[in-house]
Each structure stands twice: as C-alpha cells, then as structure tokens.
Amino acid sequence: MSTTPNNNNSAHIYVVAAHPHWRESRVNLRLLKAAQASPGVDVNDLYDTYPDYAIDVKTEQARLARADLLVLLHPIQWYSMPALQKLWLDEVLDYGWAYGTGGRALEGKDCWLVATTGGPEGSYHPQSYNRYFFDAFLPPYEQTATLCGMRFLPPLLFHGARSAPAAELEAHVEVFKQRLQSYPDWPELEELDACISCPVPETDRPAASHEEA
Structure with missing residues (x-):
C-alpha cells in the first residue's frame, strides 16, 4: 500500500501508517485510503513495506527529510503505538541525524499524530477503566518530536x-482529508510557539561508546 509522492502541494507531507491488522480496521483503513488519494502526500504503510521488520533506514530518512509534515497514523495499542511504528522511530530517528550532535535533519518540521482508540472518550477519565485523561499518554510523542x-x-x-x-x-x-489538503494553512498553527531547543550534551552520548543502555 506504499505510494510515491505527488507534488501538487507546495508543502510536502509524509504519512507513516501502521496497523498490524488492516482487515479488522474500521477507521484507520479509511484514513489510509484518504491519505493515498490526497495529492502531494507521500504515504507509507509500514506493515506492507516492511513485513519482515527490516526497515530501510536510509530510504526512510530521505523520505522524511523531504517532508515538511510527518503524520503518524495508527491505532493506540496498550496506550502506545504499534510495534513496527515504534521500531521505525527507534531506527530512523538516529542520533547524529535526527537529534544530538549534528542531528538537525528534522529541525523546523511539524509532527502530527492521527490516532484512534477502541474505547470511548469517556473511558479516558480518572473515574473510568483507563484511569487517566488521554492527554496523559501524549508526552512520549510530544517529547520525541x-x-x-x-x-x-x-x-x-x-x-x-x-x-x-x-x-x-x-x-x-x-x-x-481537509487538513492534509490545507496544510500548512491551519489557523491554530499561528498560535503555537516555536519548538523549544533540547540539546543533548556530547557527554551523554560519547562517540567512542558503542554499548547499549
């Protein structure tokens, strides 16, 4: 289901979609098809592109580097993202490329989470079975960006x-669909602050060290 970009829009959008069971999808599949039908949008169905989980990091970095907007499209599973989406982040957002010393490839871009939950909104409440408002599960996404x-x-x-x-x-x-077609002309974007700087000290990632945490 991976598609190549159509450059009709001035802004380039990269939609990274992840759903391990598309046949069972009621909402995400509709969103995926809407993205694929949108001019100027580069769409990557991760489970179709990488069924063996062997991600082509250089290709993904090139697609992401061309984008002005990264869209993460997936269902929320166990309060997080599907496994292949997490692996994509782990491998593509590499130290020295996406963050840390020399890692400035994504500076100034936008990141947009488009997600679904199986439970109703009311289930994300301190008095319901998910125990927290949904915003409590967003910091990992926000801080990654x-x-x-x-x-x-x-x-x-x-x-x-x-x-x-x-x-x-x-x-x-x-x-x-409207959001994809109108980006970056979203009224609320004018009210958002510029991204804060989070430099990683070189001492936290010494170049000579190859040991995993």
Missing part, C-alpha cells in the same frame, strides 16, 4: 473506533 526539533501539532483523535456511528466516522475522515 521536540527532541528532534519538530513542532508537535494538536493531535487528531477518534475515540470509540469500534462503536462510533457511521456519520461520525465519515465526518472524521473528511476533517482528515
């Missing part, structure tokens, strides 16, 4: 993916 010099945009979330009415799903897909 920030460490790489990227601006973390307000996420587009769809709760209750298994049971939401069809009309709500249709409206959500339309919002997603």
